[in-house]
Amino acid sequence: MGPVVITGGFGRVGRLVRPALREAYPLRVVDRAAGEPLPGEEVLIADLAAPGVAEEALAGAAGLVHLAADPRTAATWEQVYRANVALTRRVLDAAAAREVPHVVLASTVHVMGEYNRPEHRPVDPAWEPRPCCAYGLSKTIVEALGRLHAELTGASVVCLRLGATGYPLDEARYLGMWLSDRDVGALMLAALGAGPGWSVHFGMSANTRRHWDLTSARKLGYEPRDDSEAYAATAGPPTVPVCRMFVGPDTP
DSSP: OOOEEEETTTSHHHHHHHHHHHTTSOEEEEESSOOOOOTTOEEEESOTTSTTHHHHHTTTOSEEEEOOOOOOTTOOHHHHIIIIIIHHHHHHHHHHHTTOSEEEEEEEGGGGGGGOSGGGOSBOTTSOOOOOSHHHHHHHHHHHHHHHHHHHHOOEEEEEEEOEESSOOOBGGGTTTEEOHHHHHHHHHHHHTOOSEEEEEEEOOOOSSOOBOOHHHHHTTOOOOOOGGGGGGGOBSOSSOOOGGGOSTTOO
């Protein structure tokens, strides 16, 4: 079996999912910056936007987990277009050329950020996207690119709208969208096992504050085990300016 390629694998989410994926697949970690590999991992330190790098990274791959991105909600459209839209198109073109059968694209809950209001919860992932910022808009396009890729190639493409992943749960605004370190690995494993075609799912833990519907993610075989409510008593107000998705009557 060829490796699963993880782009941005030394980043915040990549560091969390690699131990779980390593139990099931050989891994090839691709990143612009060097990090600490796990035993047995292949490593490629390179810029995926450079000519030929994506094709090299995906040679012989059995799967792709595309995490490389600019996740800043305050980033400009030019910044997120280059890092998220253009790079994803580049990587998907290489995946098509290499006939990679399984693709997982990291999306974000910000694609549906304008639904993060009490009257809409729990939000259904099948609803029309309503991004709340340039970052969310860029990932809306990433999801559309993934759908086109699945239709053109017949590959399995799963888009995961990840919640708050890899951050300390010290702000109340994250309680309804938290995804634990343990659960994110289980979610990625479930997504890599999906059959052909395109699908999109929310990625959160089994939080008591059900802001986002996990029904479709559970159908992938994802069974979240953690709940943000254990941190509710110590979670306080925002410490940095908030994105529009957090602006509302129940914003802490």
